[in-house]
Amino acid sequence: MNFELLFQLLLNGLIVGTLYGVVAMCFVLIYKSTQIVNFAQGEFLLIGAWVCYAFLVEMQMPFWLGFLFTLLFMMAFGVVLQMVVLRPMIGEPIISVIMVTIGLSIFFQAATKWIFGATTATYPQVFETRSVNLLGMQIETAYIMSFVISLFIMAGFYWFFKYSKLGLAMRATAFDQQVAQSLGISVKTVFAMSWAISALVSGVAGIVIGMVNGVSSALSVIGIKVFPAVILGGLDSIVGAIVGGVIIGLLENTAEFVDGQYLHWGNLFSIAPFYVLIIILCIKPYGLFGTKDIERI
Amino acid sequence: MAGFSIRPCGDFRTTYRQDTRIFDTTYIRNAAILGIFAVAMIPFVLDGYYVNLFIQISYFAIAALGLNILVGFTGQISLGHAAFFGFGAFASAWINNTTGIPVLLSIPLAGLMTAAVGMLFGLPAARIKGLYLAIATLAAQFILEDFFARAEWFTGGSYGAAANPINVFGYEIYDDFSFFYVALFFLVVMYLLGTNLMRTRDGRAFVAVRDHYLSAEIMGINLTKYRLMSFAISSFYAGVGGAMYGHYLGFVSAEGFTILLSIQFLGMIIIGGLGSVKGTLMGTVFMVLLPEVMESGVSALSVFEWASSTAVTDGLAYIKEMAIGLAIILFLIFEPDGLAHRWQQIRAYWKLYPFSY
Numbered sequence: 001m002n003f004e005l006l007f008q009l010l011l012n013g014l015i016v017g018t019l020y021g022v023v024a025m026c027f028v029l030i031y032k033s034t035q036i037v038n039f040a041q042g043e044f045l046l047i048g049a050w051v052c053y054a055f056l057v058e059m060q061m062p063f064w065l066g067f068l069f070t071l072l073f074m075m076a077f078g079v080v081l082q083m084v085v086l087r088p089m090i091g092e093p094i095i096s097v098i099m100v101t102i103g104l105s106i107f108f109q110a111a112t113k114w115i116f117g118a119t120t121a122t123y124p125q126v127f128e129t130r131s132v133n134l135l136g137m138q139i140e141t142a143y144i145m146s147f148v149i150s151l152f153i154m155a156g157f158y159w160f161f162k163y164s165k166l167g168l169a170m171r172a173t174a175f176d177q178q179v180a181q182s183l184g185i186s187v188k189t190v191f192a193m194s195w196a197i198s199a200l201v202s203g204v205a206g207i208v209i210g211m212v213n214g215v216s217s218a219l220s221v222i223g224i225k226v227f228p229a230v231i232l233g234g235l236d237s238i239v240g241a242i243v244g245g246v247i248i249g250l251l252e253n254t255a256e257f258v259d260g261q262y263l264h265w266g267n268l269f270s271i272a273p274f275y276v277l278i279i280i281l282c283i284k285p286y287g288l289f290g291t292k293d294i295e296r297i
Numbered sequence: 298m299a300g301f302s303i304r305p306c307g308d309f310r311t312t313y314r315q316d317t318r319i320f321d322t323t324y325i326r327n328a329a330i331l332g333i334f335a336v337a338m339i340p341f342v343l344d345g346y347y348v349n350l351f352i353q354i355s356y357f358a359i360a361a362l363g364l365n366i367l368v369g370f371t372g373q374i375s376l377g378h379a380a381f382f383g384f385g386a387f388a389s390a391w392i393n394n395t396t397g398i399p400v401l402l403s404i405p406l407a408g409l410m411t412a413a414v415g416m417l418f419g420l421p422a423a424r425i426k427g428l429y430l431a432i433a434t435l436a437a438q439f440i441l442e443d444f445f446a447r448a449e450w451f452t453g454g455s456y457g458a459a460a461n462p463i464n465v466f467g468y469e470i471y472d473d474f475s476f477f478y479v480a481l482f483f484l485v486v487m488y489l490l491g492t493n494l495m496r497t498r499d500g501r502a503f504v505a506v507r508d509h510y511l512s513a514e515i516m517g518i519n520l521t522k523y524r525l526m527s528f529a530i531s532s533f534y535a536g537v538g539g540a541m542y543g544h545y546l547g548f549v550s551a552e553g554f555t556i557l558l559s560i561q562f563l564g565m566i567i568i569g570g571l572g573s574v575k576g577t578l579m580g581t582v583f584m585v586l587l588p589e590v591m592e593s594g595v596s597a598l599s600v601f602e603w604a605s606s607t608a609v610t611d612g613l614a615y616i617k618e619m620a621i622g623l624a625i626i627l628f629l630i631f632e633p634d635g636l637a638h639r640w641q642q643i644r645a646y647w648k649l650y651p652f653s654y
Contacts, residue, residue: 037428088630094427095374099567100629102376102560107622114615224439227432235428271443274436278421281433285425 002261009253015143017249018150022205023222024229024241025157026198032174032236033194036086037094039101041202042223043108048074048203049210049219050116056124063124070207071200078199079192086195087188109220120216146208153201154242161238170194174236228273232280234290243288248273317496319489337481340474348473350585355480356541358581359487361565362574363534366491368563369571370500371527372507373422374431377438378535378562383445383554385411385536386543387452390460400463400544404483408536414441415532416525423521426510438556445551457550460543476545483541487534492574494530503527507572557618564625570635579636587624588617 023041030038051073055066085104089097132141161167172180173190181187206219213219229248233240256269286292310316320326340348364378389407393400418437422430445452452458463470463479470476494500502523505513514520543549561584569580595613609616632639 037431085626085630092629092633095368095571096567096629096633098374098428098431099563100626102563103622103625103629105622106557106560107619107626110615110618110622114612114619224435227435231429231432265447267443271439274439277436278433278440281421281425281429281436285429 005261006257009257010250011139012143013250013253014246015147015150015249016252017246018147018154018242019205019209019245020222020225020229020249021242021245022150022153023202024226024233024245025154025238026202026205027226027230028233028236028238028241029194030198031230032238033170034082034086034191036089036097037101038198039098040105040108040223041198041226042220043105043112044074044078044199044202045206045209045222046112046215046217046219047077047108047206048199049206049215050112051203052207053116053121053123053210053215057121067207070203074199074203075196078196081199082192082195087191105220105223109217113217116215118217120214120218122214123211140212142208142212146212149204149208153204157238166190166193225273228277228280230287231277231285232287234287236291237287237289240287240289248276251276319492319496333481333485337478340477345473348477350589352473352476352480352545354581354585355484356538356545357562357565357585358484358538358578359541360535360538361562361569361581362487362491362577363531363538364562365566365569365571365574365577366494366503366534367527367531369566369573369577370495370507371503371524372426372510373419373524373527374427375434375528375531376431376556376559376563377418377434377436377441378531379554379556379558380438380441381411381415381532381535382539382542382558382562383549383551384414384441384532385539386460386549386554387445387458387539388536389540390458390543390549391451393461394459400461401465404537404540404544407540408533411536411539412529412533415528415535419525419528419532422524422528435556438559442551442554445554452549452551455551457548458543460547460549462547463544480541480545483537487537488574488578491534495574499523499526504572560625561621564621566635567625568628568635570637573635573637575640576635576637579640583624583636584621587620591617591620 023045026044027038027041030036030041048070052066052070055061055069056063059066061069081104085100089100132139132144161171169180169185170190170193172183172185173187177187180190205222206215209219209222225248226245229244230241231244232247233242233244251272252269255272259265259268280287320329336351339351360378360382363381364375367373367375385407388410389400389403392398392403392406392410398406418434418441421433425433446455448454463476465479468475470479495504502513502518505516505518506520506523506527510520565580565584566577567580568583569578570576592613595609595616599610628635
């Protein structure tokens with residue numbers, strides 16, 4: 001047993017897992033408040049990362065300004081997307097809703113490849129030191145930053161849904177749309193806002209991952225990795241999304257360790273979450289924290 | 298499908314038998330038979346490019362019909378159809394290469410093998426539905442893709458597998474001209490089977506499961522059995538289509554069966570019309586022709602300076618992909634019932650012209 005490698009991989013898993021958790025949280029946010037399954041979540045990351053890249057490199061903005069503009073852009077993007085594409089889909093069967101987001105996903109993936117090219121681009125150096133020494137291990141600064149940002153986003157979500165008026169309105173809408181509407185909550189605004197927040201936070205996650213790995217269309221794979229995480233945690237549970245994300249991150253890296261040390265199969269780490277996904281669906285379809293829906297005739 | 302079309306005034310159906318006929322009137326039946334003969338003339342009239350397009354349409358249309366039986370008629374969702382399509386291609390090549398069973402027989406056998414695999418991945422469908430099922434089949438897609446790359450005994454791994462050409466009574470079918478007739482034969486047979494399936498007890502059970510699964514169960518329909526059966530039939534069609542694809546190209550590589558192809562299959566049935574056999578064919582024609590039309594459109598626009606720039610010509614592959622995504626979105630927003638519904642409207646318009654009330 002190579003404990004040092006295992007520990008390094010587990011730490012990696014924890015950091016990547018929290019990022020998965022953040023993206024999964026955005027996914028759950030949309031699902032919970034608008035009942036739409038967003039297969040284009042990965043493309044939000046992709047768009048956020050590329051737009052930030054365009055601001056930083058092609059327009060030569062300082063990092064904080066480019067970052068801020070990206071946030072604004074992503075927010076507007078989410079609202080427009082919801083209004084133009086997803087509002088007509090309210091009340092349509094689930095297959096139509098799924099297909100619309102899948103259509104969006106291939107459209108934006110092809111569009112970003114067309115506009116920005118298919119090669120990997122890197123951000124200009126943001127931090128001066130590339131890696132720091134922590135407990136005898138070298139960890140990239142960007143990783144630490146991503147971990148901190150993830151925790152910060154999670155805390156922000158907690159505050160938002162617990163104390164802010166809009167967050168309470170969103171929770172009320174998720175609980176019962178008709179009742180919420182009769183209490184004077186604008187369901188339309190809530191829908192638009194949940195897409196805006198989801199796009200914004202996913203965009204931030206995209207930038208963070210882009211800083212570590214470079215920006216390329218591979219970012220959108222995260223949008224698919226989210227599914228094992230949300231199913232594991234339960235589709236409509238924000239806490240579940242975080243827990244699921246961390247577990248999937250750890251699992252991936254454990255699979256890589258087992259694969260690299262003992263099995264030598266090659267790409268077990270990218271496929272292992274999907275085996276887990278099938279098993280969970282067979283045993284406990286509503287996940288760890290999800291609510292089981294009861295149907296009446 | 299019977300049941301939608303417009304019949305002459307005063308032509309009432311008096312028995313259930315009449316209501317479930319494939320062709321509403323003798324005229325429509327004769328027209329359909331004539332149509333098949335007209336299509337059979339294509340290789341004599343048009344050049345190889347169109348023959349090739351037709352062959353593509355036929356194998357994709359067979360697989361898409363399978364998906365429509367699963368999604369449109371039974372109401373299950375599958376995001377892994379391309380993987381089953383690919384499995385059929387590999388299975389047929391494998392059966393033919395290892396056992397020497399003639400290709401014409403190995404194609405349906407590959408269909409049966411794919412049906413078994415489809416049932417395996419359909420097992421979660423016994424417990425879950427809707428969105429959860431969509432995600433389970435998404436996992437099936439990735440797991441099977443991984444399997445294709447890994448199982449060298451079966452698929453040849455990253456090198457791919459060679460598939461022999463079809464051999465009919467001693468004739469080797471290696472060119473487009475003769476393959477065209479094999480494709481036409483399979484297309485007609487599979488579509489007739491599909492249409493007839495929907496007229497049987499099992500077909501009605503599928504529709505009942507789709508419309509309200511709890512009511513269906515109360516009426517005595519075994520949900521698990523019919524869901525699994527639907528997965529099996531759907532995978533059978535995918536397998537047959539995939540096997541034809543493999544033997545047509547002569548070579549099967551593991552890279553061709555990605556999630557994008559699965560989405561294209563879903564696009565075909567959504568654009569054509571969920572729950573419509575005729576619509577499936579229309580949707581497939583649309584989906585196969587769309588990239589071709591985009592390509593000729595771009596080359597026609599290249600007389601303008603902005604369109605002949607390298608950004609447009611190099612990005613053609615991406616433009617095609619974007620067009621697929623956009624077509625799916627626009628159809629879902631503006632014509633969710635698909636081309637089959639639009640076709641009915643056009644027919645109704647001409648039937649009643651000029652007094653459209």
